[in-house]
Amino acid sequence: MTRTPSNKPGRPADEEFLKQMLGRKKRLLVDRASQFGASGLPSAEQLAETVAFAPEDGNIWLCGQRMMLLQGSAFGAIRRELIEALGFDRARGLLTRIGWQAGARDAAQVSEQWPQGDHASLYSAGPRLHMLEGMVNVEVVRFEIDSGVGHFYSEFLWHNSLEDDEHIAAFGLGGEPACWMEIGYASGYASSLLGRLVVFREQECRAMGHQACRIVGKPADQWDDIDVDLAYLDPSDFLSRSTYASGIETTVADLKEPADSKQLVGISASFVAASQLLQRVAPTQATVLLTGESGVGKELFARTLHQASACRDMPLVALNCATLPENLVEAELFGVERGAFTGADRSRPGRFERAHGGTLFLDEIATLGLSAQSKILRALQEGEIERVGGTAPIKVNVRVIAATNVDLRREVEAGRFREDLFYRLNVFPIHLPPLRERREDIPLLMSYFLRTFSLRHGRQLAGFSTRLVNALLTYRFPGNIRELQNLIERGVIAAGDGEVMDVVHLAEAGASLMATAIGLTSQGRLSAAQRSEKTTGTPSASAEDDSVMGALAEPALESLQDFVSGRQRVLSTSLEEIELRLVRLAMERSGGNITAAAQMLGMSRAQVSYRLKGS
Template identity: 40%
Template sequence: MAAKILIVDDEIRHGEVLEVALAERGYEAASVNTVAKALAHCATQPVDVVLSDLRMPDRGGQELLKDLKALRPELPVIIMTAYASVRGAVDLVKDGAFDYVAKPLDLDDVVATLERALKLRAVESENARLRSELEGRYRFDNLVGESPAFRAVLHQVGEVASSRASVLLLGESGTGKELVARAIHYNSPRRDKPFIAVNCAAIPEALIESELFGHVKGAFTGATGAREGRFSAADGGTLFLDEIADMPQAVQAKMLRALQEQRFEPVGSSKSVAVDVRIIAATHKDLQKEIAAGAFRMDLYYRLAVFPIFLPPLRDRIEDIALLATHFLAAAAPEMGKRIRGLSPEAVQALRRYRWPGNVRELQNCMERAAIVARGDLIGPEDLLMFEAASGAPDAQPRLEADLDTAMSRIEREFVLNALNETGGVQARAAEKLGISERSLWHRIKKFAIKVERVAAAKDD
């Protein structure tokens, strides 16, 4: 689709000539000769860039820029000006104009400036779309649950979101601590600033200080240049420190000072850096035991636990299991090319009997796998991974050969291989047999690096 350019020039003939020239370059151009007409056009018609003369009778480019900032703040404005008025155009750029082009106009220069403005607008539109998508994804109503235990969590999240207080999220692995941390951020005044997540358990001890606080060139062997840390990256926003109990004690002392003073020194530097960062920390460990064992600083604990929130395990949220399963299934089924209308009563009963040692994360994986293997439009107990054991005593635990993700990947690969073997490698027939689209099957063939022409051999790899 051609970009829409609005030309504003009181010299009607000049505007018309420029309109034709831009149309020949592939743009959809229109021209008007007053600021009032330009504002009316922008209020009723789609416009991607405004190209306006600086000096016009009555009202000029400066007044147009000011009014457009109120009416369409996302709209780039390029100022056209004679060489004698370049200083005025530069001042307008400082006030928010995208750029200026000098008269007499060089069409190549005009086009190059338009393209830069259009590229910037595309990036800003995409950023706005992604921000809106993130905010939608982490709205409170996407934290699914109606149990009293989870309603208490939602109430606490609502209370603390608008404050500056540090938050400590406690609970077993898989209970959704990062999801809650993001919900707090995206429902706070910091929503337009960065949310930076750091898993303290995943960073080698020798690197975590540099990862958090950055370093200067030459601070240590291999530091060939300066590097910004996560604290600086989160300035104005939220820093989520997952698995905080695994932070080395040497770094805990520096973390405490950074929290207290909102200042820190990058590794190898004596110069303090000031930041405005909200901390949300999380751990599945008992920090009181870690403190008693000398593994975690008590003063850091109290600094972090200004507002502690305990996330209950899924086994204590029985009322939420069917709701969560339906929520995850609704998200997974379209990705698998399936139309699944829900879960059978028997499947819901099996889900509620199971103890869920992996909590919400395990349930999500279970629903994704069920969407893959389901042959009909209703999930039954036979579609649920390792639920034979769960059909007995409530405390029965399924025996997993490895971690859940590995087991699911192995099963999914076997399903694909078996279908391809049984259909002689004909992907259309294999997809039909699996109950998925050909595109979905192709995605899995690439994911598992299956060589379709040697399907039988692939099964033995």
């Protein structure tokens, strides 16, 4: 029943993990008469601590994976309708494969989160996670693993199975086992963890009238009539169906990496959508407009797009428009002829000429003045430019990628951006989502940055603490990927070799991170970090950005918050002081760039300059 294995490559991180699992040859024999022991890595308490709730975002996390709460009766209704629509055999196969995927993904997350975990505890984490997910209560009868000789045997008793409860309620007792999804989960977890196909069978089941479900797992080649099980599992080369090689549809594998070897990392729906648009437009010559907040990776997307285009061997010239004074923009873009102005002692090409035949990336294009905008429009429409001080037109063949962190339509309405240039740039827009809308990518990005900075700084860390993972999964990330990157680099430097990176290694960022996490204790109770009296006393404050809450701690903005919330009837500070603080805050966020700060506040550059001079 198995199919020919897929030749498509999996994700590099998954291949490394698989090699790691297959390379383990340590001998392990375990025999326990009751439950799993409390010792070992990861322990039951550590697994329970991986549960994190982010109600403001509508997210629940378990071991770095997004979860959902679903009523048992709703699950039962879905299951019943599948059986009625597909028949028992086809519904059983579908639910078994769904369970397989869930088990394989849990195995991947556990092994990545605890790379130094011992064999018994890594394997025990599967049943423990199954219990945390509310599916079944697991009692261990016996399990044996000997990687050296390829021996595996596992036997459990399942009590209080949710799947059995719903099956019996809908169809009563019968002559066949009914824990289909749970069998798939056990098989997927063990197979993916051990690197070989392991199949579990129900020897007894409550749906058949037994007191508990007794399941036994062995390597597939040690079962008789294995084709019956494979008909339901349909593993199709189980490694290609597992998490370790199933990411082909959710990557941009056909896009070549930029020359600086920085990669696009992500599996979330919003990231995949942006990546697919990038893949679609890359081979064309269309102008691309990248939109999104600061720090979402617009320049990396632009470099990846250039690398995937037909002009990949030609220059990629980048310019951050916000870093240039207005009187130098045209010279930088279009070049200068000798003697055009004082100090122009030689002719030099601009960015358009240097990018001839290749790609010109214009970042923060909304900060350009109207004069420069009109000349860019002419260059795009006519395919020619004139240097400052020059008279002869120069032909240029350039593909333009523009990027902005503001809404250009609003800028057009406000008269700060030319409407005709907007339509010329907006040929193929791609919106890059903020990190808070692609939280599924945070564990992947954490691992990627950990490897990158460990190599750069010559460090060897043991991974991340559960507390840090939960904190980052629920943090608001005003600085997006750039902020996460900086946090991980800081942690790599601060933590010692062989040490687990924790919140304390992130210096002043640690307090604000811990204020966001709501977790679960090993006893199953919700546990939230202590918040300051001011934060917890204001219902609306919990939805605010951590950076904003930090700013409100200053007297001027704190007074404004008290006045707006109704805690004070009189505004106890001047509007000028509040306005100046907002201007300073925008200057901090823009790195001292007055034009960018003005864009943030909806003010003109002159207005911001005036207020700064007055301070």
